[in-house]
Amino acid sequence: MKLNKLQQALAVAALLVPVLVSAKPDPEVINAIRDQGFNHSQVMQTLHHLTDKIGPRLTNSPKMREASLWTMERMKSWGLANVHQEAFEFGRGWTYDKASMDLTFPRRTSLHTIPLAWTPGTNGTVEAEVVMLDAVTEAELAKYKGKIKGKVVMLNEPMDTEEPRREVSKRYSAAELNEMRAFNIKAPANDGNTPPDSVEARRKFSRFNDAREAFLKTEGAAGALFRSSWDGGLVRVMGQNHRVGKTFPVPGLMLPVEHYNMLARTIENGITPKITFSVDARFHDEDVNAHNTLGEIPGSGPEVVMLGAHLDSWHGATGGVDNAAGVAITMEAIRILKAVGVNPKRTVRLGLWSGEEQGLVGSAAYVEEHFASRPKPTDPKERALPRWMWSNPGWPITVKPEHEKLSLYFNVDNGSGKLRGIYTQGNAAARASFADWFGQVSDLSDGVITNNSTGSTDHASFDQVGLPGFQFIQDPLDYFTRLHHTHVDSSDHVLPDDMKQAAVVLATLVYNAATTEARLPRKPMPTEHTAEEKQAEKLKADKRVRSKDRKALGELSSR
């Protein structure tokens, strides 16, 4: 009875939702956002559907396609306009159905393993000896000629484990937040003027990697083992190249530190371990296009405010904090705004990106299509490299008409921790607006505004072409101690209260950004460094390389 009356009341309330035509932020809308976000939240339902019902969402896998369609369906059900996908060329999809590995000599036990994405499966169960391939140069590779046929090679060093760091979960202290507030030097630029030694180091690694892959193929290795970068049983697993025509030559398998180290110590003790393993994996070549998903609340004017998060994940778990959390928070923020009936001056547009884990590929494609493009490398060899290895993203930046109309882009991709503030990426003039907006949620968030920059996720695609792209300061929790890219990044570790806070704070900020009089102030457009600046960078880079050489020499002479 009680319940039925409640249901009736809710149905009546739904009919009464006012259409708010906003010229400037309305304080009652701020209250309505909180009510919707805290008392009628759907953020965890979204999260659970993406993680538990759909599962891992590797770019261009069938599950990622399913997730993309589902988010569109949800956006439509909430009444968003212009819900659609935008395609971009990506490469192949890949799925693994199962994988197992067993030690058979010198003793028998099962090992925990997950294959690296875009590595081939086995044809049934393979039995092989395990050897260490301890090579960091092509000359060192050559020493293994004729020695790895039919064998599984270990490609990483064992980890020298030590006393674990104390803090597995972290919330920022007042002192740490104050340090961020006090950041008062030029923020590191995100503009594509990459230091030459960094470019060279990446290429060197890439060249060796190619040589090693070729070596594994010609020498007929049976498989390759990789060591997880975190210990404690965490299998932290990513992938190899996803481009058509470039396939890792053998099954590649990630092991937890404890199992990898045990194999390495066995070899060091002069015993050659034997394993059996099998991987059931498939490539999806039928469509090399991946898709971003877009949806919006149309504004009364020509300008746009964007918010977004990457929908793709790695395959070792269900991508809970990386990044179903960000997707659920941004979807919830726009759902809240629609539910409270905002009718903003600027269009509020949600972008759910694909291909983030392979180098911000989806958001970069969207930015290039809509806002600004930079020339690709003219050297075909360089162009064949993954985008993140290009010496720079090319000059000049060619802007399109939409570039002028984007007020800002808010990105969420650092787990389920509360929004404690925002990085301005050096856009000091944006501070006044952020201070005003965060002031409306000062009971929920410290609202720390740091002039520092953060990178490694999709706001960088915007920042790089002179658009105001931002990422929040979030409580790290256990994101970087046990969840990021590991096999336990499941919905279990997403904190509901933090998620609701994030959705409400984000919705409030987006509402403000969409209704305030003036567009957010911008930084100057990125420019290519001058010949003099480049020369100075080159000298600095040479010094860094030289210093590394000296250090290596010192290590040698002190033996």
Place this chain on the structure above:
Amino acid sequence: MKLNKLQQALAVAALLVPVLVSAKPDPEVINAIRDQGFNHSQVMQTLHHLTDKIGPRLTNSPKMREASLWTMERMKSWGLANVHQEAFEFGRGWTYDKASMDLTFPRRTSLHTIPLAWTPGTNGTVEAEVVMLDAVTEAELAKYKGKIKGKVVMLNEPMDTEEPRREVSKRYSAAELNEMRAFNIKAPANDGNTPPDSVEARRKFSRFNDAREAFLKTEGAAGALFRSSWDGGLVRVMGQNHRVGKTFPVPGLMLPVEHYNMLARTIENGITPKITFSVDARFHDEDVNAHNTLGEIPGSGPEVVMLGAHLDSWHGATGGVDNAAGVAITMEAIRILKAVGVNPKRTVRLGLWSGEEQGLVGSAAYVEEHFASRPKPTDPKERALPRWMWSNPGWPITVKPEHEKLSLYFNVDNGSGKLRGIYTQGNAAARASFADWFGQVSDLSDGVITNNSTGSTDHASFDQVGLPGFQFIQDPLDYFTRLHHTHVDSSDHVLPDDMKQAAVVLATLVYNAATTEARLPRKPMPTEHTAEEKQAEKLKADKRVRSKDRKALGELSSR
């Protein structure tokens, strides 16, 4: 060249080791112990052999037998006397060679699993639906009649995960150590006067467990899934009953929280998951006797000082901190004492126990054989229960002649953390000796002496019959956050510097205990509580039960 000279020098030094006839502790021996323990340590070699070369050491498994023989061989090679095994009846051994589990519906992926010890394997690969068996009473079990045939049942609740505790590794602070020092009330007794409600609760659990096992058998379940008690991917796995004639009816498999919870949520969402799994496991019935290993440095007098650790481990990893660490520390301590040539007044005896993980079975058998026995329950039903479920260990205690001759027993079984002090188990009169001995290593250890008790390992077998059995205060490190009984309890997480400290401190204490004039003072012999005391306990116990009932009622009414 250099190396050869060093080798020669060492060989000469070995010939010159003096035979020290000690009437009282010699300060130069203390120096020699440190030199041997820090500059010629073998503690990590011992540790690595037990973990990496031998592997898991489940009681009565072939690997445990191998470990026992190897420790004897090492003791002999160091020149220890009277190296031998002592058998006791235990039950069956068990080994698992491999296990795998794959989710096949509603999506495909591999799950991480380790079988529970002493559960049967499968005959090849089994495919089955997964259902939740949500029952805590026999009446609730009955509801599942006819519903679990051929299915895999989930027996535990999913875990309600939350923000993880911050500290993964811990060292005691000065403040915490001071609190331990200040413990000044009667230490909880370890004498077998178990509170009646605790006995009843255990029996209730045991009765339900038996009923559930019978139900799984008669109903024809295909397997049982258990949830790890820690999250973050840690598979914390122990076993079922090891006694001949009592076999868990179906394969039992432990899953990490994240995989178990995912299956549970899928079921809650109305979808029945399907899995395939296989377990290759065997029982070893050929010899139901397990063995403790003993070795000693004979003393000039009739008295004995013992040190020891349990050699057995669980099967999910290689038992690094639980308890190859304790074995390596105690073996190293007696090796050091032999190497420095002590010739003690009291015999120094090392005991490496089997069956600790199944209820201190090995040390209890040794104590019963040598020092004191207590009558077993007369009720055959009670006697059929595992020892830890007996209402008490029986009165009176019958002492044997050796009881009088044991000065003390030092146990090591809390990981690889430094020895920061010792628990007297309420033996306040022992404090003066401990203070004196720890004073000789005050630069290495805080030497905290707490009058409090600790339990759950083999010193309790001694304490229970009035013998001075002690366990140390050790830095917990990550023992109780990620290693204890988990699949990552490997040699990787054993800290070499801490191990050396522990061996040197222990050797120093044992040396003192073996050479000081007087035997360590004892506590009064344990006595059975009087009828009046028992009545008071019964009233207290009834109150506790009643309070739980009230709490449950309160929870209900506040819904």
